Amino acid sequence: MRLAQGGDASAYRRLLNEITPAIKSFLRTRFFHHDHVEDILQEILLAIHAARHTYRPEQPFQHWMYGIARHKMIDYFRRQMRKNTNEVNDEELVTFLEDPANNPEDALVREDIDKALQKLPRKQRAVVLLTKVEGYSMAEVAAKMGMSEAAVKVTAHRGYQKLKEWLIVYGYR
Amino acid sequence: MDTDKLILSLTKDLKPVRRVPAPLAGAVLLSVVAAGLVFFALLGLGGPRADWLEMSRHMPFMADSVIMFAAGALAAFAACRLAVPDTRVRGTVVGALFLATSAWVYLCGRAFLGVTAGGMQAALLSFADSAECILGLAVLIAAPLILAFFVMTRAAPVWRGWAGYAAVLSVSSFGALGMRFLCQNENTPHLLLGHFLPVILFFVSGIFLGKTILRRGL
Secondary structure, rough: HHHHHOOOOOHHHHHHHHHHHHHHHHHOOOOOOHHHHHHHHHHHHHHHHHHHHOOOOOOOOOHHHHHHHHHHHHHHHHHEEEEOOOOOHHHHHHHHHHHHHHHHHHHHHHHHHHHHHHHHEEEEEEEEHHHHHHHOOOOHHHHHOOOOHHHHHHHHHHHHHHHHHHOOOOOOO | OHHHHHHHHHOOOOOOOOOOOOHHHHHHHHHHHHHHHHHHHHHOOOOOOOOHHHHHOOOHHHHHHHHHHHHHHHHHHHHHHHEEEEOOOHHHHHHHHHHHHHHHHHHHHHHHHHOOOOHHHHHHHEEEEEHHHHHHHHHHHHHHHHHHHHHHHHHOOOHHHHHHHHHHHHHHHHHHHHHHOOOOOOHHHHHHHHHHHHHHHHHHHHHHHHHHHHHHHH
């Protein structure tokens, strides 16, 4: 990085190529959706490029790099949370969970959804069932489970995402 | 865009960059500039108090001045350290901020213990005097505060709340030092209401300012 700060393009290219797998593996342990990893990785590389004048050689490079990576990752999470407020984007999944009796020929699909629900952590399963199957509002679920409404929304969102992932594993798209 | 293509575009036509100064050098620079700007603002507000030379021989006055200066310098060091990315807030930064904050808690606490109920009541009744000093403090710190935040957004702070807190603590400390050389009222309730407590309010609000303004950094 010291050489890159001096304008050495080949050293900089080498550096970015070397840190890319490390940042990827850092992100993969924190994201369920590996599609997002590439997006965030590129944001991090751009941030590293924009902030390269702030690196000082007496500071360990990894602290500086992971400081930026962590910061951009949190920013990304916050943006995603703002986008996905409290509704899952997959309308078919929502409809199906809310009214499975309408499609008796979908018994096998229902079985797969039940299997996927069992894979969820207890709290996420409870929130998903209460909100989408039993029809409680976020506020009501929060009161029932002794959680804040914001925590319920986050838990619900994570539950829906994991549910979708399991359904993809079972062959649904 | 493919990551490999991104790396190629970032490394193409790479220009050298000027590194940010080391935290200690940055702290000295920030302290000098902040104190200088406060000094010029003080001149603009009519110059130092008539008895400033006499007061500068007064031990408690000078001791308070040294405490304020030290708080400002320590917070400046923390702000410079926080202006660059790191995985966590380091012990040296926490230590510097703890000492700087403790200095102000000490000044307020000592003043609070020195006031009587009657004295405080009188000070509250003549709050206009304190309000004038609060306004004066705001005027003294305006330019250095804008400069500090401008410089920090050009760096890359990731702990924005902490960075804002440190920047405002530093600048407010120097501003308060300037106010001591401006305001002749040595009344303890007045010092508490018009000088010390406003500084605490300012630098606590620095957390919010940092989270809002320094978002533009990285």
